[in-house]
Amino acid sequence: MRKNILFVINPIAGGNDKEEIIEAVKQRAEALMVALEIYKTTGEQDGKRIAKIIEQSNFSRILIAGGDGTVREVVDAIKDKDILVGVLPCGSANGLATNLDIPDDLEGQLKIAFGEAFMVMDILEVNGQTCLHIADMGVNAALIENYEESDVRGKLGYLLQTIPTLAQSKFPFFVHVEANGENLREKVILVAIANAKKFGTGANINPTGFMDDEQFEILLFKNFDIAEIIKTFYGDISQSKEFVTTIKTTEASIKCEDSIPFQVDGEFMGHKKVVHAKIRPEKLKVLCGS
């Protein structure tokens, strides 16, 4: 049977031109004699439209040129269908691609997108939302909130928000975590709910986490030290017990005494007091680097 690929492109993701990627994918599909259907997102009802397109054809894989937001939308549209997903990262945040070892060069990305190496990864549900790599409450979500309101994009824009965010913030805060039948109360600056190891910035906040181990980690970052926080987001992370407590689980409730900034896969989701996280029964087959 001839292979069918759906190619979803978010034209505005990352603010960059997608023509080179589109042409390269078209050429590769043609060379492999694979039928390619293209869907360009509009920002309106894309999830519903993609779900309808998937219903009408028998796609063996979906390639996505976009950022984490576009990938999440496609994953929601796939539901429990057996379709391989490949990411050609071009968003301003590409945390999932970072965790899948997708390289920066287009040739390397195409090799993976049209290759056969894939992982069967877990999907988290966090307050009813699909979460593929990391959700968190606290200082990182506050940075994303401020970043989304600022004019400077990219890593610099994010870094520029660090000092004002910390200066005006209500951190540290108290959090109650209920997981594995136990309760824990800690004073923290950030609670991460991590399916993956790394933030989109590349920082490896969860070195013991795997995306295909049917569990996730709750990481309670405790120290309020600006130098340590900046290192955490951009480089090496201290895994000392004074700095972070890690809980491995399949379901957890996180309750805060105040409303705290909350983000899922790099998208700011408002201020929350309660976050419930669990592993979904369905999995995602995703093409990866190794």
Ligand SMILES: Nc1ncnc2c1ncn2[C@@H]1O[C@H](COP(=O)(O)OP(=O)(O)OP(=O)(O)O)[C@@H](O)[C@H]1O
């Ligand atoms: N044609 C379009 N015009 C405007 N917005 C769009 C369009 N297509 C998709 N979107 C929006 O793009 C967002 C997803 O972007 P994605 O996360 O993939 O890339 P990004 O560059 O990281 O985005 P951002 O920096 O805005 O988070 C969604 O909010 C979606 O509604």
